[in-house]
Amino acid sequence: MKLYVNQKTAYRSYVINLIAVVLVFLLLKGLMSAGIINSYVAGVCMTVMINIILAASLTLTTGLLGQIALGHAGFMSVGAYSAALLVKHAKDSGVVLSTPDGITPAGYGYFLLSLLLAGVVAAFFGLIVGIPALRLKGDYLAIITLGFGEIIRVIIENVKFTGGAQGLSGIPRLASFDVVFWLTALIIAILFAFVRSRHGRAIKAIREDDIASEACGISNTYYKVMAFTMSAFFAGIAGAIYAQQMAVLGAKTFNFLKSIDILVIVVLGGLGSLTGSIVAATGLTILPEALRSFSEYRMVIYSLALIIVMIFKPSGLFGNYEFSLTHLLSKLRRPKSNTPAAGGESKQKEVTKA
Amino acid sequence: MLKVENLNVHYGAIHAIHGVSLEVHQGEIVSLIGANGAGKTTVLHTISGLKKATSGTVTLEGLDLFSIDPHKIVQHGMAHVPEGRRIFSEMTVMENLEMGAYIRKDKAGIDADLEKIFHYFPRLRERSKQLGGTLSGGEQQMLAIGRALMSQPKILLMDEPSMGLSPLLVKEIFHIIGQLNRDGMTILLVEQNAKMALSIANRAYVLETGNVVMSGNARELLEDDKVRKAYLGA
Numbered sequence: 001m002k003l004y005v006n007q008k009t010a011y012r013s014y015v016i017n018l019i020a021v022v023l024v025f026l027l028l029k030g031l032m033s034a035g036i037i038n039s040y041v042a043g044v045c046m047t048v049m050i051n052i053i054l055a056a057s058l059t060l061t062t063g064l065l066g067q068i069a070l071g072h073a074g075f076m077s078v079g080a081y082s083a084a085l086l087v088k089h090a091k092d093s094g095v096v097l098s099t100p101d102g103i104t105p106a107g108y109g110y111f112l113l114s115l116l117l118a119g120v121v122a123a124f125f126g127l128i129v130g131i132p133a134l135r136l137k138g139d140y141l142a143i144i145t146l147g148f149g150e151i152i153r154v155i156i157e158n159v160k161f162t163g164g165a166q167g168l169s170g171i172p173r174l175a176s177f178d179v180v181f182w183l184t185a186l187i188i189a190i191l192f193a194f195v196r197s198r199h200g201r202a203i204k205a206i207r208e209d210d211i212a213s214e215a216c217g218i219s220n221t222y223y224k225v226m227a228f229t230m231s232a233f234f235a236g237i238a239g240a241i242y243a244q245q246m247a248v249l250g251a252k253t254f255n256f257l258k259s260i261d262i263l264v265i266v267v268l269g270g271l272g273s274l275t276g277s278i279v280a281a282t283g284l285t286i287l288p289e290a291l292r293s294f295s296e297y298r299m300v301i302y303s304l305a306l307i308i309v310m311i312f313k314p315s316g317l318f319g320n321y322e323f324s325l326t327h328l329l330s331k332l333r334r335p336k337s338n339t340p341a342a343g344g345e346s347k348q349k350e351v352t353k354a
Numbered sequence: 355m356l357k358v359e360n361l362n363v364h365y366g367a368i369h370a371i372h373g374v375s376l377e378v379h380q381g382e383i384v385s386l387i388g389a390n391g392a393g394k395t396t397v398l399h400t401i402s403g404l405k406k407a408t409s410g411t412v413t414l415e416g417l418d419l420f421s422i423d424p425h426k427i428v429q430h431g432m433a434h435v436p437e438g439r440r441i442f443s444e445m446t447v448m449e450n451l452e453m454g455a456y457i458r459k460d461k462a463g464i465d466a467d468l469e470k471i472f473h474y475f476p477r478l479r480e481r482s483k484q485l486g487g488t489l490s491g492g493e494q495q496m497l498a499i500g501r502a503l504m505s506q507p508k509i510l511l512m513d514e515p516s517m518g519l520s521p522l523l524v525k526e527i528f529h530i531i532g533q534l535n536r537d538g539m540t541i542l543l544v545e546q547n548a549k550m551a552l553s554i555a556n557r558a559y560v561l562e563t564g565n566v567v568m569s570g571n572a573r574e575l576l577e578d579d580k581v582r583k584a585y586l587g588a
Contacts, residue, residue, distance in 0.1 A: 208445065219425045
């Protein structure tokens with residue numbers, strides 16, 4: 001019996017998952033060029049991907065670390081404004097970011113640069129908020145993030161360079177579907193790898209029992225701050241994509257309700273499950289759009305759906321379950337792989353679930 | 355090996371530990387016994403850095419333990435089996451053991467130690483894929499000990515390993531503690547179950563309201579009239 005997976009299994013699962021992502025991408029592109037996905041649906045797809053990043057990043061704090069954070073929209077807005085200001089500045093100083101034919105290479109470059117900047121700025125704020133809050137035991141993070149989200153919103157509304165209460169407009173639309181798709185896939189892959197890494201397991205151990213984790217030699221504060229900062233980093237990136245998709249920003253978008261929306265996605269999907277947050281982000285973004293024709297009952301149906309899930313599946317849709325393509329495929333190939341005879345390999349998969 | 359000198363600990367204004375000194379030599383089992391609230395766990399928590407002392411020193415092979423962060427103490431060869439087991443209940447038995455080896459990077463050594471732990475606790479091997487929270491109390495205690503052993507300690511601090519276990523399981527756990535000691539592990543054992551603790555230990559300290567009132571050879575303490583009256587119900 002061994003603790004570690006062999007490298008071959010790990011590589012194989014990377015390849016299988018990559019192939020799956022490529023297939024989904026080709027399918028979406030095919031549907032787009034066939035005209036089945038029109039620009040409205042493509043826009044919804046973008047929102048879905050932004051929400052996936054937001055929810056998956058919050059899962060790090062709320063699911064993996066087990067701390068409630070109520071200011072995720074704050075980190076998103078910090079990222080959105082930093083990215084927007086950067087690309088606006090580039091455009092004003094004469095860089096050709098896009099032509100009527102599409103986005104120029106410089107445009108792509110600035111887009112990626114703006115995402116990095118957004119992530120770093122958001123992570124910096126995450127660090128400032130996280131260090132004092134996470135040194136303590138208990139739920140101080142919820143209160144501090146709640147305050148942070150509101151403070152950021154009020155500041156953005158009242159300073160000049162963010163456009164104040166009027167908002168920021170004329171942001172170049174640099175978020176193209178292809179790039180955002182691959183970014184989302186990459187971020188999800190990073191998060192999955194992180195959760196399963198030694199660091200991810202250390203964070204989980206802190207959630208389970210902070211005295212025992214310290215006794216195992218884990219630095220609780222370091223890892224708590226690390227998880228929260230990463231969470232803020234990716235929220236900033238989601239904000240940057242959002243800014244360059246919408247082309248206008250208003251501080252009101254990033255209010256307390258937005259933070260709650262993201263939290264609802266995470267809770268609905270299952271606190272410990274990245275799979276759950278991806279599925280729930282997709283569902284909860286599409287549902288209100290699909291219900292547009294019954295506009296007056298929209299919120300009723302939306303809240304009803306939430307209540308029903310919470311009654312019948314209190315741990316969220318997926319609980320702690322993570323979907324694993326490799327696992328599914330090997331199950332399909334050997335339907336009776338649960339027998340001890342097939343022991344060796346399936347045991348290793350239990351450990352990684354890659 | 356482990357030396358506690360003149361330890362004073364306060365909880366707010368309450369003076370919980372009054373100048374406790376004790377010593378654990380290489381290869382020994384030393385028991386710290388006493389009634390509820392005598393300060394046994396406080397002493398242990400202070401040694402492992404979970405509680406700050408007001409004054410006094412704790413040294414492990416000459417190293418001042420108060421000068422290092424609590425989470426780094428385990429790197430210096432001291433592992434703590436906490437009171438109430440505190441296993442990671444949402445992780446599998448395997449993952450729990452893996453967390454115990456968190457500070458180590460030598461994969462071959464880790465795998466070898468894993469085998470050793472499954473040798474001490476065959477029950478854990480059977481349950482290796484089960485979630486920690488689904489284990490029985492005795493199995494959780496075994497897992498907690500196994501997890502501590504995974505860090506390759508030189509000395510093991512155990513806090514009430516008999517807590518909440520049936521007499522039969524207490525016997526089994528103590529049997530394994532004895533076996534660990536014969537295989538060379540130094541152990542500081544904090545116990546309310548004085549009879550078991552004294553029968554297994556080389557030496558013992560009796561703690562009463564924060565003071566060491568008696569200490570010495572465990573067998574002699576087991577025969578001592580005062581100890582028998584106060585802790586052994588005879």
